[in-house]
Amino acid sequence: MLGKRPWKMAAVAAAISLLVAGCGGGDSEDPTNTANTVVIGIAEPQHLLPTNATDSSSAQVLNSLFYPLVSFDAEKKPVEIAAEKISVTKNNRVWTIKLKPGFTFHNGEPVTADNYINAWNYGAYKPNAQGGGYFFDRIAGYTDLNPLDPDGDGPEKAPEPTTNKMSGLKKIDDLTFSVTLSAPFASFKSVIAYSVFYPLPNAAFSSDGVIAKGFEEKLIGNGPFKMKGSWEHDDKIVVEKYADFKGVVPKIDGVTWKIYGDQMAAYADLVSNNLDVQTTIPTDALANAPADLGERFQKSENSVFEFIGFPTFLPQYKNANVRKAISMAINREEIASQIFLGSRTAAKSFVSPVVAGFREGSCGEACDYSPTKARDLYRENGGPEEIKITYNVDGGHKSWVDATCNQIRASLQVKCIGEQEPKFAVMQEKLQNHQDIGLIRLGWIMDYPLMENYLNPLYGTNGGSNYYGWSNTAFDTLVKQGSAAPTPEASIKKWQAAEDILAEEMPVIPLRYGQNVFGYSERVANVEMDLFSKVDLYEIETVA
Numbered sequence: 268m269l270g271k272r273p274w275k276m277a278a279v280a281a282a283i284s285l286l287v288a289g290c291g292g293g294d295s296e297d298p299t300n301t302a303n304t305v306v307i308g309i310a311e312p313q314h315l316l317p318t319n320a321t322d323s324s325s326a327q328v329l330n331s332l333f334y335p336l337v338s339f340d341a342e343k344k345p346v347e348i349a350a351e352k353i354s355v356t357k358n359n360r361v362w363t364i365k366l367k368p369g370f371t372f373h374n375g376e377p378v379t380a381d382n383y384i385n386a387w388n389y390g391a392y393k394p395n396a397q398g399g400g401y402f403f404d405r406i407a408g409y410t411d412l413n414p415l416d417p418d419g420d421g422p423e424k425a426p427e428p429t430t431n432k433m434s435g436l437k438k439i440d441d442l443t444f445s446v447t448l449s450a451p452f453a454s455f456k457s458v459i460a461y462s463v464f465y466p467l468p469n470a471a472f473s474s475d476g477v478i479a480k481g482f483e484e485k486l487i488g489n490g491p492f493k494m495k496g497s498w499e500h501d502d503k504i505v506v507e508k509y510a511d512f513k514g515v516v517p518k519i520d521g522v523t524w525k526i527y528g529d530q531m532a533a534y535a536d537l538v539s540n541n542l543d544v545q546t547t548i549p550t551d552a553l554a555n556a557p558a559d560l561g562e563r564f565q566k567s568e569n570s571v572f573e574f575i576g577f578p579t580f581l582p583q584y585k586n587a588n589v590r591k592a593i594s595m596a597i598n599r600e601e602i603a604s605q606i607f608l609g610s611r612t613a614a615k616s617f618v619s620p621v622v623a624g625f626r627e628g629s630c631g632e633a634c635d636y637s638p639t640k641a642r643d644l645y646r647e648n649g650g651p652e653e654i655k656i657t658y659n660v661d662g663g664h665k666s667w668v669d670a671t672c673n674q675i676r677a678s679l680q681v682k683c684i685g686e687q688e689p690k691f692a693v694m695q696e697k698l699q700n701h702q703d704i705g706l707i708r709l710g711w712i713m714d715y716p717l718m719e720n721y722l723n724p725l726y727g728t729n730g731g732s733n734y735y736g737w738s739n740t741a742f743d744t745l746v747k748q749g750s751a752a753p754t755p756e757a758s759i760k761k762w763q764a765a766e767d768i769l770a771e772e773m774p775v776i777p778l779r780y781g782q783n784v785f786g787y788s789e790r791v792a793n794v795e796m797d798l799f800s801k802v803d804l805y806e807i808e809t810v811a
Contacts, residue, residue, distance in 0.1 A: 304521035305543040308533040313692035317465040318390030318397040332488035333465040343716040345456045359451040366442040369513045372468040373493035380444035382466035392431045399463035401731035407435030407447045431476045461714040518808040530663040540788040553608045560786045570619045570713040570798045571781025580736035583651040590773040591633040592645035596678030598636040610784045614777040624718035624759035638678035653682040655705030659691035698734035718762045737774035
């Protein structure tokens with residue numbers, strides 16, 4: 268189904284202070300906010316280049332600018348969209364992708380097999396340091412673009428790649444290419460729905476494998492909307508309908524992606540009809556939202572998994588029992604009911620209930636609230652006297668982080684503070700540099716509907732969103748064995764075994780399963796959000 272598409276780290280969630288309500292600037296005087304366009308609130312994206320965009324706000328924008336090879340139907344099965352046909356050999360190793368003819372990029376270039384091959388090679392090439400680069404690691408030749416450090420994190424450095432082309436990508440004709448995987452993967456068709464697999468036009472490159480300066484600021488995609496002007500950082504990104512688009516045509520003429528640094532300001536704009544869709548109603552507005560918005564306050568299922576990550580690269584968090592003790596100090600049900608007013612549910616597993624293979628309570632005792640056991644375990648294992656939980660202020664996490672710290676203080680009798688970073692992107696950068704910012708607030712929206720997507724990227728040794736420095740060879744092996752298994756059922760057994768290792772090691776604390784809790788203005792109708800927490804841009808429409 269159109270709009271049912273993937274994505275990554277959840278930058279936006281609850282919000283902060285009622286004091287800012289009513290202070291929002293709104294967008295009613297924006298000349299781009301015309302009769303048949305809509306305004307949707309986001310946070311400042313970290314990046315927009317598809318292979319480097321790993322936050323929820325960038326995913327929303329990219330969803331308007333690009334058209335994926337496949338999407339998902341109501342049963343979460345992949346179906347061709349920009350692809351005309353995708354076939355695979357019996358051993359699930361060589362995939363052939365034939366594109367639909369007639370599609371063009373927003374600059375008029377035809378979309379060809381080369382556009383996918385060039386974009387994917389750019390994303391996979393290690394020196395380009397793309398946040399989503401690891402998604403190409405199943406393609407044969409990926410290791411040639413990403414040589415390993417011979418002694419891990421030791422003094423020796425990994426050699427420079429000898430090529431910037433993956434051997435597994437082969438052009439067959441202008442509209443057909445093949446993808447040879449380094450190991451069989453029966454579910455690869457689902458993976459390529461994710462935004463890192465979008466194509467890039469020739470105009471994206473100034474030379475072979477080099478992105479042209481300024482391209483990301485004025486992105487050119489193959490989707491239903493094209494960028495109008497440039498990315499206006501911390502303000503807005505405006506897109507308008509692309510007249511030559513050959514796919515399903517949206518009902519609206521454009522979108523202003525309005526960037527907010529404070530979700531309560533966005534909520535004030537929503538209530539006053541200056542913002543058309545707020546994808547997450549702030550925590551501090553939940554109590555009033557039903558009265559403020561009436562039937563325009565909505566909830567729907569999504570795939571969000573919220574958690575706290577341990578920086579296991581810090582000595583005080585290397586002991587798994589310390590990590591378990593902190594987890595047991597948290598009363599998830601109380602926070603879900605009192606802070607989130609039931610808009611979220613307590614998580615006691617490491618994957619979302621929306622994917623096959625989910626097991627309720629797979630985290631075991633470590634996710635049960637048990638303050639006395641937690642305190643004893645914490646003291647026996649020398650837990651630190653002070654705990655810090657860092658969160659991005661533009662996502663509005665203060666309320667629940669404060670509540671969590673209150674519970675930790677009461678249970679463990681240690682100091683606990685919430686530490687703010689101005690933006691998710693800033694926090695993410697510090698994590699990537701292994702700076703000591705304490706425990707870290709994180710969330711995950713699936714990229715594709717497989718249990719594996721909640722395991723490998725987040726906890727795999729080379730997982731692109733494994734910010735905690737946790738590594739476990741047995742876990743990595745089980746995840747790979749699951750991916751190579753001949754049937755979905757066999758895959759799930761291996762992935763569940765890998766999840767059992769997480770329950771023993773606790774590199775993160777599962778907290779909550781999310782749902783879409785959103786609102787819309789009086790100007791729009793048919794507003795739906797999908798499992799990936801994205802607004803369905805093909806269904807939303809304006810009303811008189």
